[in-house]
């Protein structure tokens with residue numbers, strides 16, 4: 001393939017990620033022309049919808065996927081975290097790019113760290129996973145909904161006189177060049193990240209063998225193994241319900257070490273499991289089964305309303 005069209009959202013983070021893939025492809029395939037095609041998604045237009053109610057539903061991806069089907073673009077670049085665990089028919093992940101920082105980060109007002117927050121402090125986040133885990137650390141801290149892209153959230157923090165900080169994915173903050181705004185990194189095994197956090201994924205039509213072949217050159221195998229194990233854990237337990245589910249894997253010499261959590265919304269109950277192995281599907285599945293055995297099904301039933309069949 002001599003030329004490539006990349007579909008992407010228009011936010012600064014999305015553009016950074018699309019250019020990152022553009023550069024990787026150009027380096028891997030000298031002479032290849034790679035062009036960006038920008039577009040809006042439902043998630044960019046409907047800022048009033050709480051993010052927790054649309055988790056995993058392709059809110060940020062559906063319009064871009066339409067252009068893949070239509071052949072107007074060859075690949076779509078996404079934050080893996082925003083992709084549902086089951087992709088629409090005919091679409092697949094052709095490359096997992098080398099992971100950035102998977103941790104969550106605290107951006108405190110006036111340079112304050114999370115650990116220094118006074119009693120009853122207010123922290124902005126729209127993630128149930130972050131809310132539940134932060135409540136475990138500090139039951140007195142109140143989490144308040146905050147929406148918009150990273151720039152909007154930072155501005156809202158500066159303007160609000162009743163917000164003491166926000167929690168964001170470190171990878172996104174670093175990609176925008178704002179690392180000095182981070183006042184504390186959360187320990188990745190205490191506040192587990194979202195499955196796929198920090199990973200830039202490239203999506204394409206599975207039938208486009210030419211595209212998949214070109215993408216293979218930019219795939220980072222350890223990232224792929226970690227991300228697939230994390231997402232398998234989510235897929236087996238999540239089922240579209242709103243229970244906070246977190247997972248984080250590291251890979252060393254092909255060995256996957258996965259940590260996963262299922263947490264009650266109020267943060268009072270937590271099931272935490274670890275699992276190792278070299279097959280991401282098996283590691284994710286064994287971890288999910290172990291979580292169910294340890295009581296995750298009761299937590300899931302409380303927030304999903306129906307028992308899971310796993």
Ligand SMILES: NCc1[nH]cc(CCC(=O)O)c1CC(=O)O
Nearest residue numbers: 079081168169171172197198199
């Ligand atoms: N849901 C929004 C989103 N999707 C990806 C990132 C950050 C980059 C990444 O995790 O790869 C963010 C922002 C955040 O969670 O703070």
